[in-house]
Amino acid sequence: MLDTSSNDELPAIPAKRYFTIGEVSDLCAVKPHVLRYWEQEFPQLKPVKRRGNRRYYQRQDVILIRQIRALLYQQGFTIGGARQQLSGEHAREDVNQSQQIIRQLRTELEDILAGLKR
Secondary structure (H helix, E strand, O other), rough: OOOOOHHOOOOOOOOOOOHHHHHHHHHHHHOOOHHHHHHHHHHOOOOOHHHHHHHEOOOHHHHHHHHHHHHHOOOOOOOOHHHHHHHHOOHHHHHHHHHHHHHHHHHHHHHHHHHHOO
């Protein structure tokens, strides 16, 4: 069954450099086999591969996966339509990524501030 919750309900992205496929699966509410499939369908999604062909995703990969997830599951795009949407609008994608990163950082800073006030 598809999870149709919004990206706002997804967990915060931790301040780490690399994420395993299992961590990304939990952060984006998408199964690992779906992530591997999306790698084949979306040329922008290229996780770093290290020893034993293990995938390591970076923060921008997680944000891109969340955008793909929103296009497919919430906005109803097909794979081809989502691919076209992502490749055709680089400027808008950069703005959306920047806004999402800013929202994420603000949430993390507010959490830190709340912890310091205790």
